[in-house]
Structure formats: structure tokens, C-alpha cells
Amino acid sequence: MNIHERLGLPQVETDLRQLETLLTESVVFGDPYLDNVTTHLINAGGKRLRPLLAVASATGGARAATRDDLLGGVALELMHLASLYHDDVMDEAEVRRNVDSVNARYGNLIAIVAGDYLMARSAAIAADLGTEIAGLLARTLAWLTRGQVAEVRTSFDRDRQIDDYYLAIEGKTASLMAASCRVGAITAQRPATEVEALDEFGRCFGMVYQLRDDILDMVATDGQLGKPAGQDLAEGVYTLPAIHAMNDSVVGPQLREMLGKPLNDEEREQARQLVVSTDGIAATYAAARTFVAQGHEAMAIVADEPLRVGFSRLIEALLEGLPEA
Template sequence: MTTPTAMAGLPAVSPALGKKLLEGLELVDQRLREVVDHDDPFIADASGHLVEAGGKRFRPMLTLLAAEIGEGRSPEVVDAAVGVELTHLASLYHDDVMDEATLRRGVASANAAYDNSTAILVGDLLFGRASEIVAGLGAEAVLIQAQTFVRLCAGQIQDDRQSTDEANPLEHYLKVLADKTGVLIATAARYGAMFAGCPSERIDTLREYGELIGMVFQLSDDILDIVSDAEESGKTPGTDLREGVLTLPVLYARQSTDQGSARLRELISEPLVDDALHAEALGLLRAHPAIEQAREHTQRLARRAADLARTLPASDARDALEALPLAVASRTS
């Protein structure tokens, strides 16, 4: 059952719009449960594992919100939101195998609850279910789904490889974010506008808006991974740092040339498996100007997304879309 927590982080929502979105999310959740069900109880249980764990439902919420720029929610808009969320859920099954995760959304990850092979195959099954749903929305939607999936996978591959010697590490990372995270959120907003009858220029605006807010979402995660308090966030800080993942604050710190940053640059040149070295690097990074540089970069992208939202017709939905990027950029959890 969808609760108001699914609306967390969505500012400037009037009571009437909030009611519409919550009703829409209820329909999305009902449809998700129908779609992941299966005659085989084991497959049904494994397929529904992350659906039942909940989550923010950010992507379907954005589909529903974008639809309010046009004619509003319809069965096609709900199915589009379900297709996007299924694609996202499927990618999480695969991500958890690749990351050897043990927890997801406060419950055991699928690979931990079952095994790697099951998690991979269930992820594939959910991708197939998403394709089934999108196929009912027409040829253009199928093409968009395929193009989105290609970019999503390419972004994941490039992320695993990190930056090549020839590439600018910062440019490489931002492109990876656009592909790995931004593209699916772009499709979420695009579908909402498409299936609510918006003209092509508004669909394009919302697609671009969605890609930007997707990048903002991931960049704010990068910052939170470093600055968050474990007791408040419920997450272990510095996970990316421990694994040697090059996130935006780390990239800015690596680019610094001042003598005072020499020790930090030395520490973050490789994964930090030693607890003492990890703690030292985390403390130095938290105090480094790289954090503020990363925040400023994230805010710039958020302002670009808000500027795009301001070009849409005046409405409660536009106000929410305008406020959302800066709220995502400033979130604390």
C-alpha cells in the first residue's frame, strides 16, 4: 500500500495535486503486484521481493506528475509508470549481484535472500515484464524503451570500467550518470507527457528535465555517501570511498593541486579497505573544498532543470516540477 512517504522530497504540492498523485501511485502499486505475480510460487515470491520492500517510487511519481502538464492520469500513463518502475527494479536485481550487496531497501537483497543466479534471472524476467507492458503502449514507446535500456546498460558497463586513460575523468563520470541514472528518469517524465497528450516540444522539455534531475539525484547521493551520519541516514558513510568508486567529490579532490591536499590525494588513489585509512580519508574529504564544489555542481544542474520547468504552462504541477530539482539537490537522506 502506497503511503504519503512515497511523496517524500516532493515539495510545493497542493492538497488536490497530492491527492491525485497518491491515488495514481496506489494504481501503480496494484498494477506492479499484478504484473510480477506468477503461477510458480517461488518465481512469484522472488519477483515480488523488491516490490514488497517498497521504495520511493520516484520514477512512477514523476511519470504521474509530468502527465499533469497534459491531460492527466490515464490507464496508459499508469502502465507507462509501471514499465519504468519494473525496468528500475530489474536493474536493482542485477546491481546487487554485481555489488555483492546484502541489503536493499531495508531487507535482504535478492541475491542474499535467494542466490546470484536467481537474482539475475528474476532481473531478466522483470525486464521482460516491462517490455510486455510497454508493448501495449505502441511502437514509439517500445523504441524509447529499447533505446533507454541500451543507454542504461552502456552506462553501467562504462561505470564498471571507470575512466579510460584518454578520457577526462569528470566528463566521463557525468556521461556515465546521464546514461546509468538520468536516462530512465528522463523516460519516466517523457512517457508521462506523451501519454497525457502533450505536444512534442513539451515532451522534449520534460525528457531533458528528467535527465537532469536524474543526474542531480545521483550526485546528491555521492555527497551524502561522504557527509551523512550513519545513525541518521541508516547507511554506512564512505561506501564508495572504500570501494574505490570515483564519485564527484573524489574527482574534485583528485584534481586539487594544493600541498595541503597531498595526503588525501594519496589515500584516495586506490580502494580503502583498511578501516583506519578509510576513516582518515573520510575525515579529510569531509573538510575538503571538493565537497562544496560537488554541491555547487549539483545545484547548477538543479537550477537548469528548474529553468526548464518554468517554461511549462502555469499549474500546480509546474510549481512542483520547478521546486523538485532543488529539493533533490538539498536532500539529507
């Protein structure tokens, strides 16, 4: 999916090209080694989804982004990148965005401390934008870490509940997207009702985004994913499709028997097929649809029509190509 095409706000695409320069400048310090480490994932590219949400929420595409609008997006992208640096250490990931992960290239020690540095830069930019944004980003980081802890704690837990799952994805994915929209609404000095509406849209967008990811992990081809399907099952992250499948009266017992421990390739594929044979995917799709509806509802009060239409198209686009049952 081409997100800019779906958003349909060409000025936002122009703004985001400008943001690339600011993003690099914000972490470069003048020490070639450290600069290589901190720009490693910036240079690897990425969708810049969080800056896109921030800038679109600020301008609605109706005007060029101000420097503050762009810096809001930079602070959010840096927090996201910092969490990737730390996640990849935790997951012992070797590849990220088609390049070596930071830990694979520079070692765990440097990856941890470079992630801390990116957080520091994110916080410094947020502080320059005022106490409201500084406080918001700090609270978002707290939610993000709580979400990650919730996921780590329930790994390999066959009794993971749907509520545990929602708590984890709201923290680890939706909180940062909600904050992205909110930051843009704040830098643009939108009225309080629109700030709340955009925050809620961002949260819904993040929930759908993660539900989509968790469906794709079960149904996409390895080529589409860039990793084997069913990876979450193998690594003990039991997402909504798997939770539903474990409760299925027919295949649930067999699936539970297999899970609870790391899986080899053959076991992973077998477990994945068991999940796909249940209504777990359909139930997850239905859950995503309810968040899409909530997202539309939140946007309904936003007066700015191109933004309302653009964001509504964007959240709908997340469900495209997904199996509904």
C-alpha cells in the same frame, strides 16, 4: 523529505496508490516461488520516484491518471527494479530497502534471471503502449548499461575524469528519470515541445539526484545513510567530490596515495575526512545548482502551472539540508 508534500499534487499521490496493484499484477505469474522472487523488492516498498515523475508529467495532477499513464510508470519502475536486481549481484550487496537483497535471499543465479524477467515484463508493457515507448525504453536500457559499464571501468581509477563521472551518472541515473518524464508526456499526448521540456527536466532531476547522493555519501551520518559514509571511496567509485579532492593541491597527493585499492574502515574514514577538508563538496553542490537551474529553465515552457511549480519545488528540495561549502 516527503516527496508528495513537495510536489503538492495530491491527485498524483492517489494515482500512485493505484499503481501499487498494477505493479504487483504485472510480475505475478502464478508460480509461488517465482512470484516471491519477482515481488521481493516491490513488497519492500520504495519511493516510486520514476512512476511519480511519469504520472505527474502525464496528468500534472489536474486529472486522475489513465491506465496507460499508470502502465508507463509500471514499465519504468520494473526497469529500475531489474537494474537493482543485477546491481546487487554485481556489488554483492546483502541488504536493499532494509530487507535481504534478492541475491542474498535466493542466490546470484536466481537474481540474474529474475532481473531478466523484470526487464521482459517492462518491455512487454512498453510494447503494449506502442512502438514509441517500446523504443524509448529499449534505448534507455542501453544508456543505463553504458553508464554502468562506464562506472565499472573507472572503478579504483585515480585518474577518473569529471567527464567520465558525468557520463556514468547520466547513464545510470538520469537517463531513466528523463525517460520517466518523457513516457508520461507521451501517454498524455502532450505537444512535442513539452515532451522535450519534460525529458530535459527529468534528466536534470536525475543529475541533481545523483550529485546529492554522492554528497551525502561523504557527509551524512551512518544512521542517515543506513551504511557507513565514504562507502563509495572504499569500493573504488570515485565520485565528483573525490575527483575534486584528488586534484586538490594540498591534500590531493595524500588522498591519491590512499586510493586505488579497497579500503578498510579506518582508511575509509580517513579518506572521507580528506575529501571533506577540500572544496570538493562545495564544487559538487555548485554543479548540482547548475542542473537545478537547467531544470527550472526546461520547465519554464510548460504551460501547466501546478506541474511547473510542483516539479520546480521537487528539484529544489533535493538540495535541502546539503552543505553548500
